[in-house]
Amino acid sequence: MKKRLFAFIVVIAMLMVSAGCGAKTASWGNLVIPKGGEVKIGVSSALSAGYAVYGQDMLNGVNLAIEKFGGSLKGFKVVAVGGDDQCEGAPGVTVAEQFSADPAILGVVGPMCSGSIVPAEDIYGKNHILMITPSGTAVIVTAKGFENVFRTIPNDDKQAEVGVDYLSKSLNVKTLAVVHDSSIYGQGIAEAVQTKFTAAGGKVSSFQGVTRGDTDFSAVVSSVLAGKPDAVYWGGMDAEAALLVNQLQKGGFKGIFFGPDGIKSKPSYVDASGGSAEGSYMTFGAATGASGYDEFLAAFKAKYNGDPVAYGPGSYDDAMFMLKAADAVGKVDANGNLVVDRKALVDYLRANAWVGVTGRFVFDKVGDPTVVTLTVFKVVNGEIVPQKEYKFGA
Amino acid sequence: MNGNGQLVVFLEQLLNGITVGSFYALVALGYTMVYGVLSMINFAHGDIFMVGAYIGFFTINRLTDVGLTASNPTLAIILTFLTGSLGAAVVGVTVERIAYRPLRKATRLASLISAIGASIFLEELVRLIPTIATAIINIKIGGAAILAPQTRQAILKIVGDMGGAMVKTYPGILSNDGFVIGGLFVSYSRILIVLISAVIMVVLYTLVRITKLGKAMRAVAEDKDTASLMGINVNQVITRTFFIGSALAGLAGVMVGMFYLQIKPTMGFVPGIKAFTSAVLGGIGNIPGAMIGGYVLGLAEVISILFLPAVYKDVVAFVILILVLIFKPTGILGSATSQKKM
Numbered sequence A: 001m002k003k004r005l006f007a008f009i010v011v012i013a014m015l016m017v018s019a020g021c022g023a024k025t026a027s028w029g030n031l032v033i034p035k036g037g038e039v040k041i042g043v044s045s046a047l048s049a050g051y052a053v054y055g056q057d058m059l060n061g062v063n064l065a066i067e068k069f070g071g072s073l074k075g076f077k078v079v080a081v082g083g084d085d086q087c088e089g090a091p092g093v094t095v096a097e098q099f100s101a102d103p104a105i106l107g108v109v110g111p112m113c114s115g116s117i118v119p120a121e122d123i124y125g126k127n128h129i130l131m132i133t134p135s136g137t138a139v140i141v142t143a144k145g146f147e148n149v150f151r152t153i154p155n156d157d158k159q160a161e162v163g164v165d166y167l168s169k170s171l172n173v174k175t176l177a178v179v180h181d182s183s184i185y186g187q188g189i190a191e192a193v194q195t196k197f198t199a200a201g202g203k204v205s206s207f208q209g210v211t212r213g214d215t216d217f218s219a220v221v222s223s224v225l226a227g228k229p230d231a232v233y234w235g236g237m238d239a240e241a242a243l244l245v246n247q248l249q250k251g252g253f254k255g256i257f258f259g260p261d262g263i264k265s266k267p268s269y270v271d272a273s274g275g276s277a278e279g280s281y282m283t284f285g286a287a288t289g290a291s292g293y294d295e296f297l298a299a300f301k302a303k304y305n306g307d308p309v310a311y312g313p314g315s316y317d318d319a320m321f322m323l324k325a326a327d328a329v330g331k332v333d334a335n336g337n338l339v340v341d342r343k344a345l346v347d348y349l350r351a352n353a354w355v356g357v358t359g360r361f362v363f364d365k366v367g368d369p370t371v372v373t374l375t376v377f378k379v380v381n382g383e384i385v386p387q388k389e390y391k392f393g394a
Numbered sequence B: 001m002n003g004n005g006q007l008v009v010f011l012e013q014l015l016n017g018i019t020v021g022s023f024y025a026l027v028a029l030g031y032t033m034v035y036g037v038l039s040m041i042n043f044a045h046g047d048i049f050m051v052g053a054y055i056g057f058f059t060i061n062r063l064t065d066v067g068l069t070a071s072n073p074t075l076a077i078i079l080t081f082l083t084g085s086l087g088a089a090v091v092g093v094t095v096e097r098i099a100y101r102p103l104r105k106a107t108r109l110a111s112l113i114s115a116i117g118a119s120i121f122l123e124e125l126v127r128l129i130p131t132i133a134t135a136i137i138n139i140k141i142g143g144a145a146i147l148a149p150q151t152r153q154a155i156l157k158i159v160g161d162m163g164g165a166m167v168k169t170y171p172g173i174l175s176n177d178g179f180v181i182g183g184l185f186v187s188y189s190r191i192l193i194v195l196i197s198a199v200i201m202v203v204l205y206t207l208v209r210i211t212k213l214g215k216a217m218r219a220v221a222e223d224k225d226t227a228s229l230m231g232i233n234v235n236q237v238i239t240r241t242f243f244i245g246s247a248l249a250g251l252a253g254v255m256v257g258m259f260y261l262q263i264k265p266t267m268g269f270v271p272g273i274k275a276f277t278s279a280v281l282g283g284i285g286n287i288p289g290a291m292i293g294g295y296v297l298g299l300a301e302v303i304s305i306l307f308l309p310a311v312y313k314d315v316v317a318f319v320i321l322i323l324v325l326i327f328k329p330t331g332i333l334g335s336a337t338s339q340k341k342m
Helices: A002-024 A052-069 A089-101 A114-126 A156-170 A184-199 A218-226 A238-250 A266-273 A293-304 A312-329 A342-351 B003-038 B045-065 B073-103 B108-137 B149-162 B188-210 B212-222 B224-229 B234-260 B265-282 B287-307 B310-327
Strands: A030-033 A038-045 A076-084 A105-109 A130-133 A149-151 A175-180 A203-209 A231-235 A256-259 A281-286 A338-341 A372-380 A383-392 B178-181 B184-187
Touching: A030 A038, A030 A342, A038 A052, A038 A089, A038 A312, A052 A076, A052 A105, A052 A266, A052 A293, A052 A312, A076 A089, A089 A105, A089 A114, A105 A312, A114 A130, A114 A149, A114 A184, A130 A312, A130 A342, A156 A184, A156 A231, A156 A256, A156 A281, A156 A372, A156 A383, A175 A184, A175 A218, A184 A203, A184 A231, A203 A218, A203 B310, A218 A238, A218 B003, A218 B287, A218 B310, A231 A238, A238 A256, A238 A266, A238 B234, A266 A383, A293 A312, A312 A338, A312 A342, A338 A342, B003 B045, B003 B184, B003 B188, B003 B212, B003 B234, B003 B265, B003 B287, B045 B073, B045 B108, B045 B149, B045 B234, B045 B265, B073 B108, B073 B234, B108 B149, B108 B265, B178 B188, B184 B188, B188 B212, B188 B234, B188 B287, B212 B224, B212 B234, B224 B234, B234 B265, B265 B287, B265 B310, B287 B310
Parallel strands: A038 A076, A038 A105, A105 A130, A130 A149, A175 A203, A175 A231, A231 A256, A256 A281
Antiparallel strands: A030 A338, A281 A372, A372 A383, B178 B184
């Protein structure tokens, strides 16, 4: 009995020591690609159902970046791998687990939606996989403090600030109704807009959540319109926005419809609304100091036979930064294998300034861009046209 | 808000409920009719509704291509409704033939599982049609493609209207306009939806009550073997029941497309479950019951918004289903015997 107890104590002690050692020499490990192998960039986005227009746009952006980079990293072929996270938490986690289990994944562009990022970043964080999202705007995305998480888009706090400023000052809206899709992203920005609009002296006539994927919003429309708002702010994505704006008009609404970056899509919002999106507004974030956008646009059009929708340019930048950083810190060892130190990759990304087609990015310690621009857009004759720019941190 | 304003909101919600209820009722009829003759739940029915929406979408785009939507929108709408419901009817009959008829003598569980399989098959088929078509037309024989690039482009454009993972958008053919009556805004499209549904339901009810086919359907519902001995072709009656039920679902699918604009391969699931709830609520197997169940469910959902947050809409619907199943499993109009009489 005594022997057993002793053995037990020894085992516990060894475990404690080994755990302590592990913490001290926290190595993130290396990406090792054997000679002749492929380097993969994971793209976690919605590739089916309602929000697939954005997801495909991201994949297109990454593929173009790989092509422009020359198709290979230190002689190793680079490919993009799409993972369908459906803009939801659970599939986002599945994709994160697949990507983390794949030893050839250099890093991940995405996930597309804050709702996927929040659970998925725990997995990417644990496995030390570099993650850059061109679209995850919820404040909480970078609030967990993971070193490997970056984003190249301003957060929703700034987006709400811009939306409220434009609504109350430029559009002179006094009464606002807020509707959201009950997602981490949609509800988050809707709450920020509600708080800021009230603080700016406006009146929020109603604040309501609906269910994603629903098609009939008529009951919500009726209760929203009962408050006689000058404008309706939508916190959510394109597919529901197109239905909501259409049903608002069917319900007799003549006011302003305003939304965040999730509705900046010509095919899946403007065209999908049956004309009702005409005259509505949205905000979209970028950074200042962009360079080479026109060449990017020409190349994109030539390759995909159409304009980027929303996050294509951002995804292009994310993949490009990832490849450039990997090119700087990666080495080919004596056996001809490609070795990239995962920690060095992240440190290099944070230590340098990056100029892309959506802006010049310097990342702070949680991975947020320090200098950003937000633009208010309006739908005019079926096209999304910029109206006013707001700069932060300049 | 004054009392009058509240009244207007209440009336508006009633109108919303009746519109949604019309969709539920149309789809619920298919569930209830099939249950009436076969005592089985056709869980692929929601997907027949989706197929109808896609066939309608395909039709209206071809009509737009030839310019009919612009020159004669009424005719285009009628043609779209016709092809949507006929197409759905054909698919419904085919599903019965392939997935249910061989299992008619098997346990009830077998056909239920087969129905779920048919549902998944239809959903995935619609989602994959463009992928499959692309693979087929890109087949190369001896290094050369069979079709010229232009032909391939043209085929892909047309096939793209038949399905795919992305959301498709109906052309906005119904106007958003309407009229105001006592502060209540009523859109024309809403009236159209409610009227068409009401007319169809009256026609169906009459059909089942007075025509020979209706009599045969009721006889089969009562007792298949005896009906067969009386000279009724049971298989034919079942086929016709599926035809009518699926046509109604297809019609509802086209209506949803025209009214809400967006369609997707998964669009049949939730309305399917809601319509099933309506059928159970009204008393499954009972035709007027399905209609009443649909309207009651639609109204319950929108009225709940006056008291509860909008996200609880589905919760309300399914709580009703559970309560009905616990306290009155035979539904509003159903009784232990009339269950099988239609």
